[in-house]
Amino acid sequence: MKDQDYRSVPVSPDEVTPQDVYLSRRKFLKGMGLAGLGALLASCAPAISTGTEGLVATEDLREALTSYEAITNYVNFYEFTTNKEGVAELARDFVTEPWSVEVGGLVENPRSFSLEELRTNFAQEERIYRMRCVEGWSMVIPWLGFPLHKLLAEVKPTGAARYVSFESALVPEQMNAASSGMFPFPYLEGLRLDEAQHDLTLLATGLYGETLPPQNGAPIRLVVPWKYGFKSGKSLVRITLVENQPPTLWNTIAPQEYGFYANVNPAVSHPRWSQATERRMGESGRRETLLMNGYAEEVMPLYAGMDLKVNY
Amino acid sequence: MEQPSRRIQPKHWLLAVVHLGSLVPLARFGWLAWQGQLGFNPVETALRASGRTAVLLLLLSLAITPLRKILNLAIVQPLRKPLGLYSALYAGLHFAAFAAWDYGLDLGLIWLEFTQKPFLLLGLGALVILVVLALTSTRGWQKRLRSGWRWLQRSVYLAAVLAVAHYLLAVKGDLFTLQGDYTRPLLAAGALLLLFLLRLPGLQGWLQDRLRRE
Numbered sequence: 001m002k003d004q005d006y007r008s009v010p011v012s013p014d015e016v017t018p019q020d021v022y023l024s025r026r027k028f029l030k031g032m033g034l035a036g037l038g039a040l041l042a043s044c045a046p047a048i049s050t051g052t053e054g055l056v057a058t059e060d061l062r063e064a065l066t067s068y069e070a071i072t073n074y075v076n077f078y079e080f081t082t083n084k085e086g087v088a089e090l091a092r093d094f095v096t097e098p099w100s101v102e103v104g105g106l107v108e109n110p111r112s113f114s115l116e117e118l119r120t121n122f123a124q125e126e127r128i129y130r131m132r133c134v135e136g137w138s139m140v141i142p143w144l145g146f147p148l149h150k151l152l153a154e155v156k157p158t159g160a161a162r163y164v165s166f167e168s169a170l171v172p173e174q175m176n177a178a179s180s181g182m183f184p185f186p187y188l189e190g191l192r193l194d195e196a197q198h199d200l201t202l203l204a205t206g207l208y209g210e211t212l213p214p215q216n217g218a219p220i221r222l223v224v225p226w227k228y229g230f231k232s233g234k235s236l237v238r239i240t241l242v243e244n245q246p247p248t249l250w251n252t253i254a255p256q257e258y259g260f261y262a263n264v265n266p267a268v269s270h271p272r273w274s275q276a277t278e279r280r281m282g283e284s285g286r287r288e289t290l291l292m293n294g295y296a297e298e299v300m301p302l303y304a305g306m307d308l309k310v311n312y
Numbered sequence: 313m314e315q316p317s318r319r320i321q322p323k324h325w326l327l328a329v330v331h332l333g334s335l336v337p338l339a340r341f342g343w344l345a346w347q348g349q350l351g352f353n354p355v356e357t358a359l360r361a362s363g364r365t366a367v368l369l370l371l372l373s374l375a376i377t378p379l380r381k382i383l384n385l386a387i388v389q390p391l392r393k394p395l396g397l398y399s400a401l402y403a404g405l406h407f408a409a410f411a412a413w414d415y416g417l418d419l420g421l422i423w424l425e426f427t428q429k430p431f432l433l434l435g436l437g438a439l440v441i442l443v444v445l446a447l448t449s450t451r452g453w454q455k456r457l458r459s460g461w462r463w464l465q466r467s468v469y470l471a472a473v474l475a476v477a478h479y480l481l482a483v484k485g486d487l488f489t490l491q492g493d494y495t496r497p498l499l500a501a502g503a504l505l506l507l508f509l510l511r512l513p514g515l516q517g518w519l520q521d522r523l524r525r526e
Protein backbone atom coordinates (compact mmCIF):
# COMPACT_ATOMS: atom_id res chain seq x y z
CA MET A 1 0.00 0.00 0.00
CA LYS A 2 1.32 3.44 -0.89
CA ASP A 3 2.00 5.87 1.88
CA GLN A 4 0.11 9.03 2.41
CA ASP A 5 2.56 11.83 1.79
CA TYR A 6 0.26 14.13 -0.06
CA ARG A 7 -2.66 14.27 2.23
CA SER A 8 -1.71 14.36 5.83
CA VAL A 9 -3.25 17.68 6.75
CA PRO A 10 -5.07 17.21 10.04
CA VAL A 11 -8.64 18.20 10.73
CA SER A 12 -8.92 21.62 12.25
CA PRO A 13 -10.68 21.30 15.60
CA ASP A 14 -13.30 23.98 14.91
CA GLU A 15 -14.53 22.11 11.89
CA VAL A 16 -15.36 18.72 13.29
CA THR A 17 -19.05 19.13 13.82
CA PRO A 18 -20.40 18.53 10.33
CA GLN A 19 -17.98 15.69 9.88
CA ASP A 20 -18.94 14.12 13.20
CA VAL A 21 -22.56 14.12 12.27
CA TYR A 22 -21.76 12.83 8.86
CA LEU A 23 -19.42 10.12 10.03
CA SER A 24 -22.08 8.77 12.30
CA ARG A 25 -24.40 8.56 9.36
CA ARG A 26 -21.75 6.81 7.38
CA LYS A 27 -21.29 4.30 10.16
CA PHE A 28 -25.00 3.77 10.06
CA LEU A 29 -24.86 3.02 6.37
CA LYS A 30 -22.00 0.65 6.96
CA GLY A 31 -23.96 -0.97 9.71
CA MET A 32 -26.59 -1.89 7.19
CA GLY A 33 -24.41 -4.74 6.10
CA LEU A 34 -22.65 -2.90 3.33
CA ALA A 35 -19.18 -3.14 4.78
CA GLY A 36 -17.59 -3.52 8.15
CA LEU A 37 -16.56 -0.66 10.36
CA GLY A 38 -13.04 -2.05 10.14
CA ALA A 39 -13.00 -1.17 6.48
CA LEU A 40 -13.91 2.39 7.35
CA LEU A 41 -11.03 2.70 9.77
CA ALA A 42 -8.65 1.03 7.39
CA SER A 43 -9.67 3.49 4.76
CA CYS A 44 -7.36 6.05 6.33
CA ALA A 45 -4.99 4.53 3.85
CA PRO A 46 -5.30 6.01 0.38
CA ALA A 47 -5.95 2.84 -1.55
CA ILE A 48 -9.08 3.17 -3.60
CA SER A 49 -11.54 0.51 -2.79
CA THR A 50 -13.07 -0.96 -5.86
CA GLY A 51 -15.82 -2.46 -3.80
CA THR A 52 -19.00 -3.05 -5.68
CA GLU A 53 -21.19 -3.87 -2.75
CA GLY A 54 -22.72 -0.47 -2.20
CA LEU A 55 -21.68 2.57 -0.24
CA VAL A 56 -18.02 2.24 0.48
CA ALA A 57 -15.94 5.06 1.85
CA THR A 58 -13.03 4.92 -0.48
CA GLU A 59 -10.78 7.48 1.02
CA ASP A 60 -10.42 9.31 4.26
CA LEU A 61 -8.68 12.62 3.83
CA ARG A 62 -8.47 13.40 7.53
CA GLU A 63 -9.47 16.92 6.54
CA ALA A 64 -12.74 18.40 7.68
CA LEU A 65 -15.63 18.04 5.31
CA THR A 66 -16.99 21.31 4.02
CA SER A 67 -20.48 21.93 5.30
CA TYR A 68 -23.41 20.85 3.16
CA GLU A 69 -24.64 24.46 3.20
CA ALA A 70 -21.40 25.79 1.74
CA ILE A 71 -21.14 23.04 -0.87
CA THR A 72 -24.68 23.61 -2.07
CA ASN A 73 -24.82 27.40 -1.84
CA TYR A 74 -21.43 28.49 -3.13
CA VAL A 75 -21.08 27.13 -6.63
CA ASN A 76 -20.11 28.22 -10.10
CA PHE A 77 -22.80 27.25 -12.60
CA TYR A 78 -22.75 30.02 -15.17
CA GLU A 79 -25.74 28.76 -17.14
CA PHE A 80 -27.82 30.03 -14.23
CA THR A 81 -25.86 33.03 -13.03
CA THR A 82 -22.28 34.14 -12.45
CA ASN A 83 -23.18 34.89 -8.84
CA LYS A 84 -22.00 31.85 -6.93
CA GLU A 85 -24.45 32.37 -4.11
CA GLY A 86 -27.39 32.91 -6.44
CA VAL A 87 -27.25 29.57 -8.24
CA ALA A 88 -29.07 27.47 -5.66
CA GLU A 89 -32.19 29.61 -5.83
CA LEU A 90 -32.23 29.89 -9.62
CA ALA A 91 -31.56 26.19 -10.18
CA ARG A 92 -34.12 24.98 -7.67
CA ASP A 93 -36.71 23.96 -10.24
CA PHE A 94 -34.31 22.58 -12.82
CA VAL A 95 -35.95 19.45 -14.18
CA THR A 96 -33.63 16.45 -13.94
CA GLU A 97 -36.04 13.62 -14.53
CA PRO A 98 -36.42 12.04 -16.97
CA TRP A 99 -32.78 12.29 -17.99
CA SER A 100 -30.46 10.32 -20.15
CA VAL A 101 -26.83 10.45 -21.08
CA GLU A 102 -25.85 9.68 -24.64
CA VAL A 103 -22.55 7.81 -24.77
CA GLY A 104 -21.09 7.46 -28.23
CA GLY A 105 -18.39 8.38 -30.68
CA LEU A 106 -15.49 6.00 -31.10
CA VAL A 107 -17.01 3.13 -29.15
CA GLU A 108 -18.18 -0.34 -30.01
CA ASN A 109 -21.52 -0.10 -28.22
CA PRO A 110 -22.86 3.42 -28.42
CA ARG A 111 -25.94 3.77 -26.29
CA SER A 112 -28.01 5.98 -24.11
CA PHE A 113 -28.16 5.47 -20.36
CA SER A 114 -31.23 6.50 -18.44
CA LEU A 115 -30.76 8.03 -15.04
CA GLU A 116 -32.29 4.92 -13.56
CA GLU A 117 -29.68 2.75 -15.24
CA LEU A 118 -26.86 5.04 -14.16
CA ARG A 119 -28.02 4.81 -10.58
CA THR A 120 -28.68 1.09 -10.41
CA ASN A 121 -26.40 -0.59 -12.95
CA PHE A 122 -23.33 0.93 -11.37
CA ALA A 123 -22.63 0.47 -7.66
CA GLN A 124 -22.62 3.89 -6.05
CA GLU A 125 -19.62 4.48 -3.83
CA GLU A 126 -18.68 7.31 -1.62
CA ARG A 127 -15.58 9.30 -2.47
CA ILE A 128 -14.34 12.11 -0.28
CA TYR A 129 -12.42 14.44 -2.54
CA ARG A 130 -10.82 17.82 -2.33
CA MET A 131 -12.24 20.24 -4.82
CA ARG A 132 -10.03 23.15 -5.82
CA CYS A 133 -11.52 26.02 -7.81
CA VAL A 134 -9.32 27.98 -10.19
CA GLU A 135 -10.54 31.08 -8.32
CA GLY A 136 -8.41 30.09 -5.36
CA TRP A 137 -10.89 28.47 -2.98
CA SER A 138 -11.37 24.85 -2.07
CA MET A 139 -13.67 22.40 -0.33
CA VAL A 140 -13.74 18.81 0.83
CA ILE A 141 -16.78 17.05 -0.58
CA PRO A 142 -18.20 13.59 0.09
CA TRP A 143 -19.45 12.58 -3.32
CA LEU A 144 -21.58 9.63 -4.19
CA GLY A 145 -21.08 8.05 -7.57
CA PHE A 146 -19.09 5.56 -9.59
CA PRO A 147 -15.85 5.67 -11.53
CA LEU A 148 -16.25 6.74 -15.13
CA HIS A 149 -14.15 3.80 -16.32
CA LYS A 150 -17.01 1.47 -15.45
CA LEU A 151 -19.28 3.27 -17.84
CA LEU A 152 -16.59 3.40 -20.51
CA ALA A 153 -16.07 -0.35 -20.14
CA GLU A 154 -19.71 -0.91 -21.08
CA VAL A 155 -19.48 1.04 -24.32
CA LYS A 156 -15.96 -0.21 -25.16
CA PRO A 157 -13.85 2.59 -26.65
CA THR A 158 -12.30 1.58 -29.97
CA GLY A 159 -8.56 1.70 -30.55
CA ALA A 160 -8.90 5.07 -32.27
CA ALA A 161 -10.40 6.81 -29.23
CA ARG A 162 -7.88 9.03 -27.45
CA TYR A 163 -9.99 11.71 -25.78
CA VAL A 164 -13.38 12.00 -24.11
CA SER A 165 -15.66 14.97 -24.58
CA PHE A 166 -18.32 15.91 -22.02
CA GLU A 167 -21.32 18.04 -22.85
CA SER A 168 -23.50 19.65 -20.20
CA ALA A 169 -27.22 20.27 -20.55
CA LEU A 170 -28.31 23.49 -22.18
CA VAL A 171 -31.93 24.30 -21.38
CA PRO A 172 -32.35 28.04 -21.93
CA GLU A 173 -35.97 28.01 -20.68
CA GLN A 174 -34.75 26.82 -17.33
CA MET A 175 -31.33 28.43 -17.21
CA ASN A 176 -31.46 32.18 -16.77
CA ALA A 177 -28.08 33.10 -18.14
CA ALA A 178 -27.62 30.36 -20.70
CA SER A 179 -28.59 32.50 -23.67
CA SER A 180 -27.18 35.80 -22.46
CA GLY A 181 -24.34 35.53 -24.96
CA MET A 182 -21.78 35.91 -22.19
CA PHE A 183 -20.49 32.41 -22.80
CA PRO A 184 -20.64 30.03 -25.78
CA PHE A 185 -22.75 27.34 -24.17
CA PRO A 186 -23.28 24.36 -24.08
CA TYR A 187 -20.58 23.85 -21.50
CA LEU A 188 -17.99 21.49 -22.95
CA GLU A 189 -15.19 19.75 -21.16
CA GLY A 190 -12.74 17.07 -22.07
CA LEU A 191 -10.18 14.61 -20.77
CA ARG A 192 -7.54 12.44 -22.29
CA LEU A 193 -8.82 8.85 -22.39
CA ASP A 194 -6.31 7.65 -19.81
CA GLU A 195 -7.35 10.48 -17.46
CA ALA A 196 -10.98 9.56 -17.99
CA GLN A 197 -10.19 5.94 -17.22
CA HIS A 198 -8.29 6.77 -14.05
CA ASP A 199 -9.99 5.32 -11.02
CA LEU A 200 -10.20 8.72 -9.31
CA THR A 201 -12.36 10.11 -12.12
CA LEU A 202 -15.91 9.93 -10.91
CA LEU A 203 -19.41 10.31 -12.28
CA ALA A 204 -21.25 11.72 -9.27
CA THR A 205 -24.94 11.35 -8.63
CA GLY A 206 -25.02 12.54 -5.03
CA LEU A 207 -23.24 14.22 -2.18
CA TYR A 208 -23.43 13.78 1.58
CA GLY A 209 -25.26 10.55 0.92
CA GLU A 210 -28.12 12.34 -0.79
CA THR A 211 -29.22 12.92 -4.37
CA LEU A 212 -27.22 15.65 -6.06
CA PRO A 213 -29.05 18.98 -5.83
CA PRO A 214 -29.53 20.84 -9.14
CA GLN A 215 -26.98 23.56 -8.37
CA ASN A 216 -24.25 20.98 -7.96
CA GLY A 217 -24.87 19.46 -11.36
CA ALA A 218 -27.82 17.12 -10.97
CA PRO A 219 -28.57 14.53 -11.94
CA ILE A 220 -25.09 13.42 -12.95
CA ARG A 221 -21.78 15.22 -13.21
CA LEU A 222 -18.11 14.64 -13.65
CA VAL A 223 -15.65 14.93 -10.76
CA VAL A 224 -11.95 15.03 -11.55
CA PRO A 225 -10.39 15.81 -8.18
CA TRP A 226 -6.84 16.59 -9.31
CA LYS A 227 -7.96 19.26 -11.77
CA TYR A 228 -9.42 22.70 -11.23
CA GLY A 229 -13.15 22.55 -10.67
CA PHE A 230 -14.15 23.83 -14.07
CA LYS A 231 -12.95 20.55 -15.62
CA SER A 232 -15.76 18.74 -13.80
CA GLY A 233 -18.73 19.35 -16.06
CA LYS A 234 -22.18 19.41 -14.48
CA SER A 235 -25.54 17.98 -15.61
CA LEU A 236 -24.03 15.83 -18.35
CA VAL A 237 -26.09 14.87 -21.37
CA ARG A 238 -23.42 13.55 -23.72
CA ILE A 239 -20.15 11.70 -23.38
CA THR A 240 -18.33 11.24 -26.65
CA LEU A 241 -15.12 9.36 -27.36
CA VAL A 242 -13.04 11.19 -29.96
CA GLU A 243 -9.67 10.99 -31.62
CA ASN A 244 -8.43 14.58 -31.23
CA GLN A 245 -8.33 16.92 -28.26
CA PRO A 246 -11.93 18.17 -28.00
CA PRO A 247 -12.82 21.86 -27.57
CA THR A 248 -13.60 22.90 -24.00
CA LEU A 249 -15.43 26.07 -23.01
CA TRP A 250 -12.86 27.91 -20.90
CA ASN A 251 -9.99 26.83 -23.08
CA THR A 252 -11.83 28.17 -26.12
CA ILE A 253 -12.55 31.52 -24.48
CA ALA A 254 -9.21 32.19 -22.84
CA PRO A 255 -6.62 29.55 -23.74
CA GLN A 256 -3.77 31.46 -22.12
CA GLU A 257 -5.52 31.22 -18.75
CA TYR A 258 -7.35 27.92 -18.89
CA GLY A 259 -5.32 25.09 -20.28
CA PHE A 260 -6.82 21.84 -21.52
CA TYR A 261 -5.15 19.92 -18.73
CA ALA A 262 -5.88 22.37 -15.91
CA ASN A 263 -4.16 20.19 -13.37
CA VAL A 264 -3.99 21.77 -9.94
CA ASN A 265 -0.42 22.98 -9.73
CA PRO A 266 0.90 25.55 -7.26
CA ALA A 267 3.90 26.14 -9.50
CA VAL A 268 1.87 27.27 -12.52
CA SER A 269 0.42 30.69 -11.85
CA HIS A 270 -2.80 32.20 -13.12
CA PRO A 271 -3.05 35.89 -14.06
CA ARG A 272 -5.78 36.55 -11.51
CA TRP A 273 -5.86 34.08 -8.69
CA SER A 274 -3.16 32.66 -6.56
CA GLN A 275 -2.51 29.03 -7.32
CA ALA A 276 0.25 28.76 -4.73
CA THR A 277 -2.24 28.98 -1.89
CA GLU A 278 -5.96 28.53 -1.48
CA ARG A 279 -8.75 29.50 0.84
CA ARG A 280 -10.49 26.45 2.26
CA MET A 281 -14.16 27.26 2.76
CA GLY A 282 -14.93 27.48 6.45
CA GLU A 283 -11.32 28.07 7.47
CA SER A 284 -9.58 31.35 8.16
CA GLY A 285 -6.31 32.07 6.49
CA ARG A 286 -4.93 30.31 3.47
CA ARG A 287 -3.40 26.90 3.05
CA GLU A 288 -0.80 25.74 0.60
CA THR A 289 -2.10 24.27 -2.60
CA LEU A 290 -0.89 20.73 -3.17
CA LEU A 291 0.48 19.44 -6.45
CA MET A 292 -2.38 17.70 -8.28
CA ASN A 293 -4.58 18.80 -5.40
CA GLY A 294 -2.95 16.16 -3.21
CA TYR A 295 -3.43 13.30 -5.68
CA ALA A 296 0.05 13.52 -7.19
CA GLU A 297 0.98 10.03 -6.23
CA GLU A 298 -1.99 8.57 -8.01
CA VAL A 299 -1.98 10.70 -11.13
CA MET A 300 1.57 11.85 -11.83
CA PRO A 301 2.28 8.69 -13.84
CA LEU A 302 -0.30 9.96 -16.36
CA TYR A 303 1.99 12.89 -17.13
CA ALA A 304 5.36 11.18 -17.18
CA GLY A 305 7.71 13.03 -19.49
CA MET A 306 5.35 15.95 -19.95
CA ASP A 307 6.28 19.54 -19.10
CA LEU A 308 3.43 20.58 -16.83
CA LYS A 309 4.21 24.27 -17.31
CA VAL A 310 3.71 23.96 -21.05
CA ASN A 311 0.77 21.58 -20.79
CA TYR A 312 -0.99 23.57 -18.09
CA MET B 313 -33.43 77.28 -10.07
CA GLU B 314 -31.53 80.18 -8.58
CA GLN B 315 -28.69 81.65 -10.55
CA PRO B 316 -25.41 80.27 -9.17
CA SER B 317 -23.18 82.94 -7.72
CA ARG B 318 -19.48 83.17 -8.47
CA ARG B 319 -18.41 82.18 -4.97
CA ILE B 320 -19.67 78.70 -4.39
CA GLN B 321 -21.58 78.26 -1.17
CA PRO B 322 -21.42 74.66 -0.04
CA LYS B 323 -24.95 73.38 0.33
CA HIS B 324 -24.95 71.55 3.59
CA TRP B 325 -27.75 69.21 2.73
CA LEU B 326 -25.98 68.16 -0.48
CA LEU B 327 -22.79 67.51 1.43
CA ALA B 328 -24.75 65.53 4.00
CA VAL B 329 -26.22 63.39 1.23
CA VAL B 330 -22.74 62.69 -0.11
CA HIS B 331 -21.33 61.83 3.31
CA LEU B 332 -24.21 59.59 4.22
CA GLY B 333 -24.41 57.98 0.80
CA SER B 334 -20.69 57.27 0.80
CA LEU B 335 -20.84 55.65 4.20
CA VAL B 336 -23.83 53.45 3.41
CA PRO B 337 -21.76 50.68 1.76
CA LEU B 338 -19.43 50.56 4.76
CA ALA B 339 -22.31 50.55 7.22
CA ARG B 340 -24.06 47.87 5.21
CA PHE B 341 -20.93 45.76 5.20
CA GLY B 342 -20.51 46.20 8.95
CA TRP B 343 -24.12 45.23 9.51
CA LEU B 344 -23.84 42.13 7.36
CA ALA B 345 -20.63 41.14 9.14
CA TRP B 346 -22.35 41.61 12.49
CA GLN B 347 -25.19 39.42 11.30
CA GLY B 348 -22.82 36.81 9.93
CA GLN B 349 -24.28 37.42 6.47
CA LEU B 350 -21.13 37.96 4.46
CA GLY B 351 -21.68 34.75 2.57
CA PHE B 352 -19.50 31.68 2.36
CA ASN B 353 -16.42 33.55 1.23
CA PRO B 354 -16.39 36.78 3.26
CA VAL B 355 -13.01 37.87 1.93
CA GLU B 356 -14.26 37.71 -1.62
CA THR B 357 -17.40 39.59 -0.61
CA ALA B 358 -15.28 42.29 1.02
CA LEU B 359 -12.93 42.60 -1.96
CA ARG B 360 -15.74 42.92 -4.43
CA ALA B 361 -17.88 45.32 -2.40
CA SER B 362 -14.98 47.63 -1.53
CA GLY B 363 -13.56 47.58 -5.07
CA ARG B 364 -16.86 48.36 -6.71
CA THR B 365 -17.64 51.16 -4.27
CA ALA B 366 -14.21 52.71 -4.80
CA VAL B 367 -14.70 52.75 -8.57
CA LEU B 368 -18.23 54.11 -8.32
CA LEU B 369 -17.24 56.97 -6.02
CA LEU B 370 -14.22 57.78 -8.17
CA LEU B 371 -16.39 58.04 -11.28
CA LEU B 372 -18.91 60.18 -9.41
CA SER B 373 -16.20 62.56 -8.26
CA LEU B 374 -14.96 62.85 -11.84
CA ALA B 375 -18.48 63.57 -13.03
CA ILE B 376 -18.79 66.66 -10.84
CA THR B 377 -16.82 69.13 -12.94
CA PRO B 378 -18.51 68.30 -16.27
CA LEU B 379 -21.85 68.40 -14.48
CA ARG B 380 -21.10 71.86 -13.16
CA LYS B 381 -19.86 73.18 -16.46
CA ILE B 382 -22.48 71.76 -18.75
CA LEU B 383 -25.50 72.16 -16.55
CA ASN B 384 -24.16 75.30 -14.93
CA LEU B 385 -24.67 73.64 -11.56
CA ALA B 386 -22.12 75.34 -9.35
CA ILE B 387 -23.56 73.90 -6.16
CA VAL B 388 -22.23 70.44 -6.95
CA GLN B 389 -18.59 71.54 -7.05
CA PRO B 390 -17.88 71.15 -3.31
CA LEU B 391 -18.90 67.48 -3.60
CA ARG B 392 -15.94 66.55 -5.73
CA LYS B 393 -13.42 66.41 -2.93
CA PRO B 394 -15.37 64.30 -0.43
CA LEU B 395 -16.32 61.85 -3.19
CA GLY B 396 -12.66 61.50 -4.11
CA LEU B 397 -11.64 61.06 -0.49
CA TYR B 398 -14.25 58.38 0.09
CA SER B 399 -13.08 56.60 -3.04
CA ALA B 400 -9.57 56.58 -1.59
CA LEU B 401 -10.97 55.27 1.69
CA TYR B 402 -12.69 52.33 -0.01
CA ALA B 403 -9.60 51.66 -2.11
CA GLY B 404 -7.61 51.54 1.12
CA LEU B 405 -10.10 49.15 2.70
CA HIS B 406 -9.99 47.04 -0.47
CA PHE B 407 -6.22 46.79 -0.17
CA ALA B 408 -6.48 46.03 3.54
CA ALA B 409 -8.93 43.21 2.78
CA PHE B 410 -6.43 41.83 0.29
CA ALA B 411 -3.23 42.21 2.28
CA ALA B 412 -4.36 41.73 5.86
CA TRP B 413 -7.51 39.66 5.72
CA ASP B 414 -6.84 37.43 2.73
CA TYR B 415 -3.06 37.12 2.91
CA GLY B 416 -2.59 37.70 6.64
CA LEU B 417 0.15 40.26 5.88
CA ASP B 418 2.39 37.47 4.65
CA LEU B 419 4.79 39.65 2.70
CA GLY B 420 6.30 36.73 0.82
CA LEU B 421 2.92 35.64 -0.51
CA ILE B 422 1.84 39.19 -1.26
CA TRP B 423 5.04 39.83 -3.18
CA LEU B 424 4.49 36.61 -5.12
CA GLU B 425 1.00 37.76 -6.04
CA PHE B 426 2.19 41.15 -7.27
CA THR B 427 4.97 39.64 -9.35
CA GLN B 428 2.63 37.17 -11.02
CA LYS B 429 -0.50 39.19 -11.61
CA PRO B 430 -0.42 42.30 -13.79
CA PHE B 431 -3.97 43.30 -12.84
CA LEU B 432 -2.83 43.76 -9.26
CA LEU B 433 -0.13 46.18 -10.38
CA LEU B 434 -2.77 48.28 -12.12
CA GLY B 435 -4.73 48.33 -8.87
CA LEU B 436 -1.62 49.27 -6.97
CA GLY B 437 -0.96 52.16 -9.33
CA ALA B 438 -4.50 53.45 -8.84
CA LEU B 439 -4.25 53.03 -5.08
CA VAL B 440 -0.96 54.93 -4.81
CA ILE B 441 -2.35 57.85 -6.81
CA LEU B 442 -5.57 57.98 -4.79
CA VAL B 443 -3.71 57.90 -1.50
CA VAL B 444 -1.22 60.59 -2.56
CA LEU B 445 -4.06 62.79 -3.78
CA ALA B 446 -5.96 62.27 -0.54
CA LEU B 447 -2.94 63.15 1.58
CA THR B 448 -2.18 66.28 -0.43
CA SER B 449 -5.78 67.42 -0.66
CA THR B 450 -5.45 69.87 2.24
CA ARG B 451 -5.11 73.62 1.84
CA GLY B 452 -1.64 73.45 3.35
CA TRP B 453 -0.43 71.17 0.61
CA GLN B 454 -2.27 73.17 -2.01
CA LYS B 455 -0.25 76.24 -0.99
CA ARG B 456 3.00 74.35 -0.68
CA LEU B 457 2.74 72.77 -4.11
CA ARG B 458 1.35 75.88 -5.83
CA SER B 459 0.81 75.24 -9.53
CA GLY B 460 2.09 71.70 -9.13
CA TRP B 461 -0.99 70.91 -7.08
CA ARG B 462 -3.46 71.25 -9.94
CA TRP B 463 -1.20 69.20 -12.13
CA LEU B 464 -0.99 66.55 -9.46
CA GLN B 465 -4.76 66.52 -9.02
CA ARG B 466 -5.16 65.75 -12.71
CA SER B 467 -3.54 62.37 -12.16
CA VAL B 468 -6.89 61.32 -10.76
CA TYR B 469 -7.82 60.56 -14.36
CA LEU B 470 -4.88 58.18 -14.58
CA ALA B 471 -6.03 56.57 -11.34
CA ALA B 472 -9.48 56.08 -12.87
CA VAL B 473 -8.05 54.52 -16.02
CA LEU B 474 -5.90 52.16 -13.96
CA ALA B 475 -8.77 51.26 -11.65
CA VAL B 476 -11.14 50.51 -14.54
CA ALA B 477 -8.46 48.47 -16.30
CA HIS B 478 -7.92 46.57 -13.04
CA TYR B 479 -11.68 45.98 -12.85
CA LEU B 480 -11.88 44.73 -16.45
CA LEU B 481 -9.03 42.32 -15.82
CA ALA B 482 -10.37 41.11 -12.47
CA VAL B 483 -13.28 39.43 -14.24
CA LYS B 484 -13.15 35.80 -15.34
CA GLY B 485 -13.33 35.59 -19.09
CA ASP B 486 -11.65 37.04 -22.14
CA LEU B 487 -11.57 40.76 -22.67
CA PHE B 488 -10.86 40.61 -26.39
CA THR B 489 -13.91 38.58 -27.28
CA LEU B 490 -15.91 39.88 -24.30
CA GLN B 491 -16.82 36.36 -23.33
CA GLY B 492 -17.54 36.62 -19.64
CA ASP B 493 -19.33 38.59 -17.00
CA TYR B 494 -18.32 42.03 -18.22
CA THR B 495 -21.51 44.03 -17.71
CA ARG B 496 -20.37 46.00 -14.66
CA PRO B 497 -16.77 46.69 -15.64
CA LEU B 498 -17.92 47.69 -19.12
CA LEU B 499 -20.42 50.11 -17.64
CA ALA B 500 -17.58 51.62 -15.62
CA ALA B 501 -15.36 51.82 -18.71
CA GLY B 502 -18.20 53.40 -20.70
CA ALA B 503 -18.81 55.97 -18.00
CA LEU B 504 -15.13 56.86 -17.87
CA LEU B 505 -14.99 57.22 -21.64
CA LEU B 506 -17.99 59.51 -21.53
CA LEU B 507 -16.30 61.63 -18.88
CA PHE B 508 -13.26 61.98 -21.08
CA LEU B 509 -15.40 62.95 -24.07
CA LEU B 510 -17.16 65.56 -21.98
CA ARG B 511 -13.83 67.22 -21.36
CA LEU B 512 -13.40 67.95 -25.06
CA PRO B 513 -13.87 71.74 -25.26
CA GLY B 514 -15.85 71.56 -28.50
CA LEU B 515 -18.35 69.05 -27.17
CA GLN B 516 -18.64 70.86 -23.87
CA GLY B 517 -19.46 74.21 -25.53
CA TRP B 518 -21.96 72.62 -27.86
CA LEU B 519 -23.78 70.88 -25.01
CA GLN B 520 -23.78 74.09 -22.96
CA ASP B 521 -25.28 76.04 -25.86
CA ARG B 522 -27.99 73.52 -26.49
CA LEU B 523 -28.98 73.24 -22.87
CA ARG B 524 -29.06 76.99 -22.35
CA ARG B 525 -31.22 77.59 -25.40
CA GLU B 526 -33.89 75.24 -24.13
Ligand code: HEM
Binds near residue numbers: 359365366434437
Ligand atom coordinates in the same frame (compact mmCIF):
# COMPACT_ATOMS: atom_id res chain seq x y z
C1 HEM C 1 -2.72 47.28 -4.45
C2 HEM C 1 -3.93 47.56 -4.72
C3 HEM C 1 -5.01 46.56 -5.05
C4 HEM C 1 -5.05 45.20 -4.88
C5 HEM C 1 -3.98 44.30 -4.28
C6 HEM C 1 -6.32 44.74 -5.38
C7 HEM C 1 -6.72 43.41 -5.37
C8 HEM C 1 -7.86 42.94 -5.96
C9 HEM C 1 -8.23 41.56 -6.10
C10 HEM C 1 -7.43 40.38 -5.55
C11 HEM C 1 -9.40 41.48 -6.76
C12 HEM C 1 -10.15 40.22 -7.19
C13 HEM C 1 -11.25 39.88 -6.25
C14 HEM C 1 -11.98 38.64 -6.73
O1 HEM C 1 -12.86 38.75 -7.56
O2 HEM C 1 -11.64 37.55 -6.28
C15 HEM C 1 -9.78 42.84 -7.06
C16 HEM C 1 -10.92 43.19 -7.73
C17 HEM C 1 -11.34 44.49 -7.89
N1 HEM C 1 -10.67 45.64 -7.52
FE1 HEM C 1 -8.85 45.73 -6.67
N2 HEM C 1 -7.04 45.82 -5.83
C18 HEM C 1 -6.27 46.94 -5.65
C19 HEM C 1 -6.62 48.24 -5.96
C20 HEM C 1 -7.86 48.62 -6.40
C21 HEM C 1 -8.30 49.98 -6.55
C22 HEM C 1 -7.46 51.21 -6.24
C23 HEM C 1 -9.59 49.93 -7.01
C24 HEM C 1 -10.56 51.04 -7.32
C25 HEM C 1 -10.38 52.29 -7.22
C26 HEM C 1 -9.94 48.53 -7.15
C27 HEM C 1 -11.15 48.06 -7.62
C28 HEM C 1 -11.46 46.73 -7.82
C29 HEM C 1 -12.68 46.27 -8.44
C30 HEM C 1 -13.83 47.14 -8.92
C31 HEM C 1 -12.60 44.87 -8.48
C32 HEM C 1 -13.62 43.90 -9.08
C33 HEM C 1 -14.68 43.52 -8.11
C34 HEM C 1 -15.67 42.61 -8.76
O3 HEM C 1 -15.28 41.51 -9.23
O4 HEM C 1 -16.82 42.97 -8.81
N3 HEM C 1 -8.87 47.76 -6.77
N4 HEM C 1 -8.84 43.70 -6.56
